[in-house]
Amino acid sequence: MPFTLHPQLASDCLPVGDLPLCRVLLMNNRHFPWLILVPRREGLRELFDLSDADYPVVMQEVRDTAQAFAAMTTAHKINVAMLGNMVPQLHIHIIARFTHDAAWPAPVWNTGIKTEPYAEKVFAGKAAEIRSQIGLG
């Protein structure tokens, strides 16, 4: 079945590349270095909707991406979350957090902090750096 990215994710994020199973997006908000992994399978809502074969593959992509993103950003802490209360398509947040970031130590959702999109050239550089760090180079 062909995979279609949820329009809300397509609108909030910028495309970085595809791992073997997950699409990698960058949340278009300069306040937080924030990746979103979306398994390219139709009809997934909960983490446990992933098949027995896909689940460990997705979880390994999450682990490897989180570790590479931590090294790349020198984050103080990585937040990983699967919420999906607003956007029903299964997606996994991987967010680099810093003690000096705009929301610390609160989670990044519903902070009231205004989204700041990346300038086009800045995004191009970030995306290239992320692709290289997570092995999509």
Added chain:
Amino acid sequence: MPFTLHPQLASDCLPVGDLPLCRVLLMNNRHFPWLILVPRREGLRELFDLSDADYPVVMQEVRDTAQAFAAMTTAHKINVAMLGNMVPQLHIHIIARFTHDAAWPAPVWNTGIKTEPYAEKVFAGKAAEIRSQIGLG
């Protein structure tokens, strides 16, 4: 190395039981059916601090627990998150969400909603039900 539960988790949660690798806690707040899994290993902070051997085991415990908790609670959505901005010991939130709950559709953290502890008897019943549903019966 012996495992010691972080005092903040010990104070906020009630003990439910032990899976092969994770301790299972119930957040002591009647507003949200909310489990916390804590891998019983010393010195873990990030998800990717888990060893190559432990990581898939923990992730399978998360999956099985989330699925059983969804069935038990008839949740509209399960939220799974590893944040750790406040409590550095690696712990995994598994929260049953409802469209009529006190925070929906926002995440459950930093809502300003006052914590409501379980009555002792209610907790005893909940803990027994959870143990039975997640195979600790």
